[in-house]
Structure formats: C-alpha cells, structure tokens
Amino acid sequence: MERDWLPKAKEWYFACKTQDVPAGGVRRVHVYDQEILLTNLDGDFYAMEPWCPHNMAPLEFGHVDRSACVVCPEHAMKIDVKTGENVCGPYGSSGAKFEPNWTFPARVENGRVYVRVKSDDEIEDYYRNFEIPFKATDA
Numbered sequence: 001m002e003r004d005w006l007p008k009a010k011e012w013y014f015a016c017k018t019q020d021v022p023a024g025g026v027r028r029v030h031v032y033d034q035e036i037l038l039t040n041l042d043g044d045f046y047a048m049e050p051w052c053p054h055n056m057a058p059l060e061f062g063h064v065d066r067s068a069c070v071v072c073p074e075h076a077m078k079i080d081v082k083t084g085e086n087v088c089g090p091y092g093s094s095g096a097k098f099e100p101n102w103t104f105p106a107r108v109e110n111g112r113v114y115v116r117v118k119s120d121d122e123i124e125d126y127y128r129n130f131e132i133p134f135k136a137t138d139a
C-alpha cells in the first residue's frame with residue numbers, strides 16, 4: 001500500500017528538546033514512524049534502535065556507563081551508543097556477537113534534537129540483506 005502521507009526520502013525530524021534527555025542519560029522517542037533511543041553524552045546526542053539485540057529488552061530502562069555504552073537492563077549486554085556495536089555480550093560474556101543496533105545521525109539546533117530517520121529504501125535494503133537465523137521447513 002502506498003503511503004503518500006509520509007515522505008520517502010531521508011529527512012531530519014524533531015525528536016525532543018535537549019533538556020528532555022539528562023546528561024549521561026537515555027530517552028526513547030518516536031520520530032516519524034520509527035522508535036529511537038537518544039543518548040546525551042555531555043551535550044552530544046546519539047541515536048540508535050531502542051531494543052537489545054539479545055532478547056529485545058527496551059534499552060531506555062538501561063543506563064549509560066563510563067565507556068559510552070548503554071547497558072541492557074535484562075542481562076547487561078553493553079552497546080556502544082555511537083556505533084551500535086555490542087562490546088560485550090549478555091552477562092558480560094566476551095564472545096557473543098549480535099547484529100549491531102541501527103544508528104541514526106542526530107544533531108542539536110537551538111536547544112532541539114533532530115534525528116535523520118531511515119528512508120523506506122534503506123529499511124527495505126536492510127531487510128533484504130538480513131540473514132534470518134531459521135528456515136521454514138520443506139513440509
């Protein structure tokens with residue numbers, strides 16, 4: 001179904017005011033049609049997907065540690081807020097690797113945070129190349 005009422009191109013959208021995310025904290029926002037986790041590192045804002053890749057825990061209930069990683073509230077996986085890479089797995093395991101969280105460009109202008117959301121084409125490309133870890137049976 002064609003969604004004419006939503007723009008298809010990559011664009012910047014207002015996410016929240018800078019004061020809505022405390023320094024060293026996180027906040028989940030809904031921008032355009034996408035869920036985004038914003039992190040405030042001393043006035044620099046970063047944006048990524050708000051779910052933990054291990055078991056989809058909501059990262060807005062986690063906290064940001066000294067290495068600029070959000071720590072998952074469920075099993076303590078650490079995800080770099082700048083790159084979306086997980087730097088340690090669940091329960092502090094070093095070997096576990098998961099798909100990195102998607103990151104979004106973010107910028108601040110006049111006390112407001114803007115995020116450049118993904119276009120429909122980017123989302124389609126991502127899922128086209130996504131490796132599904134299971135197969136339908138040939139029954």
Ligand code: FES
Pocket residue numbers: 052053054055056057072073074075076077089090091
């Ligand atoms: S759900 Fe996040 S580490 Fe398990």
